[in-house]
Amino acid sequence: MSMEKTMEKIVALAKARGFNNKGILDEYRHPKLSYYAIRDIYKIGRGPSSSHTMGPAFAAKTFKDTHPEADRFEVILYGSLNKTGVGHGTDNVLKETLGSERTKIIYSPLEWDGMHPNTLDFKGYAGDQEVGFLRVESIGGGDIRVPGEPA
Secondary structure (H helix, E strand, O other): OOOOHHHHHHHHHHHHHOOOOOOOHHHHHOOOOOOOOOHHOOOOOOOOOOOOOOHHHHHHHHHHOOOOOOEEEEEEEEEHHHHHHOOOHHHHHHHHOOHHHHHHHHHHOOOOOOOOOOOEEEEEEEOOOEEEEEEEHHHHHEEOOOOOOOO
């Protein structure tokens, strides 16, 4: 079987089993052991950088699911995401995940001490009222970290 056919089968299986944007099939993670399954290491994503696509897409889905009352979103991209977000597809995955017509992407040159180079802020609005805020760091491999929360 060719590599292409093998990858197609893996993608189909992952989707059928609940593949999420983080790239982890949680049913394969052993709850009492601290090891990763092969599905944690090899993730299927799009774009040239998982930090610019998979991580932001997972964060966007998490934020959207946490704030179903939001009818529009703002996402502010900092650091490397600000500089290469269009070229690496960050804007596309965010709009696909949150909804193209209701998502505004802001590219901010703002930097601060200790800032992770792949930081993004999510704001959700219901009408004119802000109903949610989340700062996320896309740390690589499709994984995210929320500053101040345990890993």
